[in-house]
Amino acid sequence: MKFNRLLHLLITTLLCLCSMAAHAQGKADYPLGAGDTIRVQVFQNPDLTIETRVSESGSITYPLIGAVEIGGLSVAVSEKKIADALQSGGFIQKPQVNITLIQIRGNQVSVLGQVARPGRFPLETVNTRLSDMLANAGGATPTGDDIAIVTGVRNGKIFRKEIDIPSIFLNDKSQDNLLLQGGDTIYVHRAPMFFIYGEAQRPGSYRIERDMTVMQALAQGGGPTARGSEKRLRLNRKLPDGRVQQIEPQLTDPVLPNDVLYVKESIF
The missing domain is CATH 3.10.560.10 (Outer membrane lipoprotein wza domain like)
Known part of the structure; x- marks a missing residue:
């Protein structure tokens, strides 16, 4: 029993770690866009920590290096771009830059x-x-x-x-x-709908499934009542010119959007 609890705890912990890793990877891949608010930090250089908003042109202004174009770049690529600029400018040797998303508005x-x-x-x-x-x-x-x-x-x-x-x-x-x-x-x-009323078990409106036939539409409405008959159906169909056509359909006929199926009473 104790072993099973430890095993369950281990599996749960691994799943959490995997989920956190996947989430972190997703943030690293996120393409920064105009309106995003970010925090930029450089390890052991707290004076270079800033919170800023990506401008409409996709740039930010960063201490020492000025304007940096990061719009459309992933978080990971943006971190490297700032780090390279700090290093190539001779400001910091091997800078470790971290970007945190504060608020996402772009993209x-x-x-x-x-x-x-x-x-x-x-x-x-x-x-x-x-x-x-x-x-x-x-x-x-x-x-x-x-x-x-x-x-x-x-x-x-x-x-x-x-x-x-x-x-x-x-x-x-x-x-x-x-x-x-x-x-x-x-x-x-x-979704396109059809309507069924009269002597149907469940009259009402229903979604038209792909390649639906009159028989399937009748089944969707629960079939005829004890007083109804599947052999006495009437279909009202609106034509492109706005006129309504009345049809005595076959059970294998297709159902079209906005068709109205009426189940008549049995003669006998």
């Missing part, structure tokens, strides 16, 4: 629409992908669409792309798992 991505936690999230590493940011936002809600719309700026031009989220994993379209950049916006729209 954020907005996640909007049908996600569990919409909001703005920082790009904590240089290789943050679409799936990572959706996970940060808690993923799509049950009413969220399978399509994510990513907008931003690439090479000075407006960028917009619609991504089929499941296909990234199911169809091995890993190239669609985009690398994100600061200022990007991810939007998840409401």
